[in-house]
Amino acid sequence: MPRPKILATRPLFEEARRILQGKCQVEYWSEPQRIPREQLLARAQDKQGLVCLLTERIDEPVLRAAPQLRIVANVAVGFDNIDVPACTKRGVAATNTPGVLDETTADFAWTLMMAVARRLGEGEALARSGKWTGWDLDQLVGADVWGKTLGLVGFGRIGRAMARRASGFKMKVLYTDVARVSEEMEKELNAEYRDMDTLLSQSDFVSVHVPLLRPGESATPTYHLFNEQTLKLMKPTAFLVNDSRGPVIDEAALVKALRENWIAGAALDVYEKEPLPADSPLRDPAITDRLRLMPHFASAARITRLSTDPDKGMAGRCVQGLMDVLEGNYNGDVTKMPYVVNREAFGKS
Secondary structure, three states, X not given: OOOOEEEEOOOOOHHHHHHHHOOOEEEEOOOOOOOOHHHHHHHOOOOOEEEXXXXXXXXXXXXXXXXXXXXEEEOOOOOOOEOHHHHHHOOOEEEOOOOOOHHHHHHHXXXXXXHHHOOHHHHHHHHHHOOOOOOOOOOOOOOOOOOOEEEEEOOOHHHXXXXXXXXXXXOEEEEEOOOOOOHHHHHHHOEEEOOHHHHHHHOOEEEEOOOOOOEOOEOOOOOOOEOHHHHXXXXXXXXXXXXXXXXXXXXXXXXXXXXXXOOOEEEEOOOOOOOOOOOOHHHOHHHHHHEEEOOOOOOOOHHHHHOOOOOOOHXXXXXXXXXXXXXXXXXXXXXXXXXXXXXXXXXOO
């Protein structure tokens, strides 16, 4: 039988390429810039599989241009870049890479929290500037993390991983989510449920771990969950951390909050527009010292990104999800496809 044709919108890591090359005919987009829309539409036309990143919008026009497509494999946990209902309607599976980056992402959220609280960006800039005159009593005094209250907005796998880390810092942990977890889990993680408004008003650090859900997509949308109204509920001494999805925060409102001292600081790894536009208000020099900006790399740990072991790495889960569908490894039992987010697509024409 002919090997299935795959389009990958970025080159995969070497080991993943080797695995796919033995099973499929793979075409990689390897130019420095992201694949242009017209190229995506043209190159997908005769493909049965598409490996993409969250930077590519996979919607009805793409699906219409690729009538042979059977699977869209997203190398990410989030899949808000994919029109999942459109995929389901056409019988196209959509997969993601959940689970393997939870701890890595929690590590990075903790890094962001420590960095903004203890002013690491300013400290390194001073040390490199040649203007550092030595130790002084009031030099770059920051905020303690130990013993403070951590508010977790979203209490899924990454939120719970944050709660486990907080125990080592003797922090009080509050959480809010669309559903309260079991009493046993609350006790295990020493976490207390609060409604959103109460959590914001009581927390010294607010860390965001929710999916991006736009109005109309969910009864509880998260788009601009942090806006002028919610930011004003936070303590003026509190810090906001986000390595989930950029549009969860209204960036214009965040800039206003920092300029007018509604909150003490923020640290971001994700943005409403990526890469960060040259004219982004987040670049305002007036708030630089209180705003840590990172280039969306929370999951960029070697094993998490590169490993082809599905139990350890995003590459492994992407390849496994792709081949489960293309080779029919599930033998008709959709419960054996853990990375497919729209199992209802099977059986569609």
